[in-house]
């Protein structure tokens with residue numbers, strides 16, 4: 551594939567770059583009025599996810615409107631548990647909700663692995679094909695999946711939670727069940743990421759959004775082990791691993807078969823670089839709330855972050871997804887500041 555702009559791929563691989571690439575987690579959807587218009591013409595979030603032409607359209611909006619250096623396919627991490635047998639609803643202002651949950655061996659029947667992943671999630675691969683056709687090489691397309699631990703949280707808890715105590719309870723009361731479910735999620739996720747790659751994504755990110763609710767030892771056993779399994783299998787494109795809230799584990803992520811690790815905003819980039827060494831790209835990490843400050847302050851905070859980089863191996867992003875009520879003009883200031891920054895490490 552010939553790209554007009556392949557900065558993110560070069561940065562991921564540690565190749566020379568003329569400036570740092572920038573994109574935002576959750577850039578597709580949420581903040582743009584143009585997204586809300588497309589979504590408003592349909593019955594809701596799920597119809598948008600499952601309609602490849604529309605999903606491709608909102609995938610490209612941030613490239614056209616915000617000028618980011620990569621597109622991320624519009625979908626959700628929850629399509630995997632649904633494909634396995636746990637249907638979800640996306641409830642307005644509340645978030646995801648599953649009617650059934652998995653808390654016993656008997657309920658493992660809602661976590662199937664014996665199905666054709668590519669066929670069942672063909673609405674995602676179709677959206678990838680359409681998005682790439684419309685992008686026509688302007689920027690690379692990012693594929694993604696939830697990490698097994700984060701998917702486990704939703705499959706056992708059945709909804710969002712501040713503590714995910716139902717999910718964590720199982721780690722103590724039935725670790726065998728936990729490992730069985732995590733293994734199943736891992737196997738489906740590997741097939742799913744490979745299907746996305748076959749359909750045309752150029753880099754993949756694995757979101758472990760709830761990594762931070764486990765202690766280090768439990769995260770090693772129930773989280774990292776499965777991330778490692780996935781990373782080992784994905785050899786076709788660069789891999790980004792993001793374990794939000796688990797910065798103690800970043801050194802272990804850096805040793806896995808990945809090119810990039812995501813850094814949340816609580817974690818110091820310069821410190822992380824000292825710990826993980828030079829052979830990995832760091833992605834992040836402006837506080838998403840910084841985008842509520844003035845244009846001038848955003849410029850200052852972004853430059854401060856960029857000045858803390860001591861390597862070319864950076865992809866600029868927020869430390870987590872962009873919040874829904876952020877003004878897109880503020881996002882543009884963030885992006886423009888990164889684009890105007892003169893890189894010291896070529």
Ligand code: CP3
Nearest residue numbers: 575576577578579580595622624625626627645757759871
């Ligand atoms: O990055 C992108 O823009 C691509 C699309 C994307 C969505 N979800 C679309 C979405 C991605 C990468 C995700 C990942 C995702 N989904 C994660 C991991 C990343 C993270 O933020 O930690 C998680 C935990 C989910 C699960 C999920 N989906 C929740 C908890 C919610 C409700 C609250 C929220 O974040 O909005 C969703 C809904 C969702 N997924 C929306 C979008 C655009 C909002 C739905 C709408 O009202 O249009």
